[in-house]
Amino acid sequence: MTVPHQTPANAGTFLSVRDLYVRFATEDGIVRAVDGLSFALERGRTLGIVGESGSGKSVASLAVLGLHDRRSTDVRGEILLDGQELTTAAESTLEKLRGNRMAMVFQDSLTALSPYCTVGRQIAEPYRKHTGASRREARQRAVEMLRKVGIPQAALRVDDYPHQFSGGMRQRAMIAMALVCDPELLIADEPTTALDVTVQAQILDLLKDLQQQTGSAIVLITHDLGVVANTADDLLVMYAGRAVERGTVREVLRSPQHPYTWGLLGSMPRLSSDVAEPLTPIPGAPPSLLAPPPGCPFHPRCAYPQEVGGERCATERPVLPPGRGAACHLPPDRARTLFAERPGTRRDRGVDGS
Incomplete structure (x- = not known):
């Protein structure tokens, strides 16, 4: 796995998102697009955000830049850019920041x-x-x-x-x-979409050069775990508007603790895999954000509720701990054992084969 670049001397929390909620009023009800999301990003580091379509990645990013229509969108929580509150900031203030200190692809x-x-x-x-x-x-x-x-x-x-x-x-x-x-903060939402692999590498190198020159913070939203493995420093996994796992890229990709993260890794082909070895898709479909399931939102698709016992997964919402961890009722040691026992899991299970 590519060794992350060194953080510059002026490193510090540049973007802080705490208890972010984004809700849309529709004819069918309230869509809970982002449901209590928190994360922090330091200068000179890249945060990768992954998850299925509809997990809230882009909606959360638009909220950071203040691009939601305030007349039809309920945005609550705290978003700090270098200590400046953005959630309640006037539109004139956001206009001075957008395209200058923060920008989005x-x-x-x-x-x-x-x-x-x-x-x-x-x-x-x-x-x-x-x-x-x-x-x-x-x-x-x-x-x-x-x-x-x-x-x-x-x-x-x-x-x-x-x-x-x-x-x-x-x-x-x-x-x-x-x-x-x-910009000091760049949010890149699938920046390599529709690009061939040589141009992808060129664009990613350009983002790295910008970061090395200016010490900028980058949020990289992508479905390509290979891009995350070789570009990002930290990783946030989102599901149903919530963060379900976070840590450094190496920690999450080599030793994931949440069954949803296991599913994302299992559904991705690897050069080191046997050509006859089938991919393992995640069963079912993401829940409706109009009426998300109680407890752990992933439990209807999860194969491990019996490991926790009783109805805990269906009734109690797991909490994502600070720092490295997963919002799952499985103890971390048991999660590591179960992941190692999954079909197709290899000792060299890093996304890039490391």
Whole structure:
């Protein structure tokens, strides 16, 4: 496994999320999209957030940037960016922070980019707003950023519209727009979607370079555990709007404690696996966030409630301990034993084969 980079000397908790709740009112009821999420991120470190679609990863990230419509969304809890409270901050305050101190690479580049403006203008606009640069300087900066993310003939393509870019090129342009002001906090929501493996490596290297140069904090949302293993320092596993496991990447991927994390690892192919060895999918489907199950939200899909005894999994909500741990009623020692006994589990079970 790749050794995480060294944390710079000015390290400290830069982003703190405590007891975050995000709820949407719908005709069918209240959607509990994020249900009591807490995590912290230091400068110079990368936090990977993984989980199935609908687990609340993107919704929580949008809440950090204050991008939810306050008229229809109930956001509660505490979000601190370098000690500054964001949950109750005025929109004018958030506008000064977005694109400057914090930025986001959105998952869907087709809807995130405006079809009415050239790609270069969309990259240059936040740079001019936050730095006071001239039009010429901002245009030069846009061309520079397009080159950095691998757009060929950047000086010519800067005047193209999004529909003139391929899906992968739009994704790279959106990354350029997020990085143009060298943000201190970057939230990357599936940043390598629609990119081939060589461009993926280039983009991930670009994020690492930004972090080494500026000491920025990065939140990496992805379904690719291989990307997490080689890019992130810490890992947060989400399920049904809650954090169910956290720790360093090495701790979580080599010795996971939550059955849901086991399922994510078991459903991923590995080069070291026997070609005849089938993948082990997670049975069932994620719960409805309109009416999540009581107790542990994963218990209807879990194969181990009998290990706890009685109806505890169905009635008592497990608590995620501070630091390394899992929100599971299984004792950590028993969890390690059960994971080692799972079919397909190898001694070299690291995602990258380490």
